[in-house]
Amino acid sequence: MSADQASAWRVETKPTRRTTAQLLAAAAKDTDAVSVFYDGTYAGDSDAAIFVVKGMQNIRYLAALCRRQGLLTEGKPVEGAS
Numbered sequence: 001m002s003a004d005q006a007s008a009w010r011v012e013t014k015p016t017r018r019t020t021a022q023l024l025a026a027a028a029k030d031t032d033a034v035s036v037f038y039d040g041t042y043a044g045d046s047d048a049a050i051f052v053v054k055g056m057q058n059i060r061y062l063a064a065l066c067r068r069q070g071l072l073t074e075g076k077p078v079e080g081a082s
Contacts, residue, residue, distance in 0.1 A: 027052035034058070 027035035034053050040046035053059045066072035 023050060023052060027054065034062070 023037055026037075033055060034051055037050045037052070038046055039048045051062075053062050063072060063074075067074060
């Protein structure tokens with residue numbers, strides 16, 4: 001698993017990591033199956049991160065793991081999503 005800090009000194013995302021397409025493009029360059037983009041200088045800076053999982057088998061595995069751990073409710077709408 002790779003972890004990418006969103007900024008060197010500020011708690012904001014890098015200009016090259018602000019859109020979903022940019023995050024997916026950055027993750028595609030990573031050789032690990034999972035890339036993590038933290039909202040902050042390092043993992044302890046924030047309570048939010050975006051995980052990009054590559055490969056359908058890995059996606060299914062991680063989704064099932066999250067469901068078993070009570071971290072994911074399948075089919076539940078996200079509040080505020082447009």
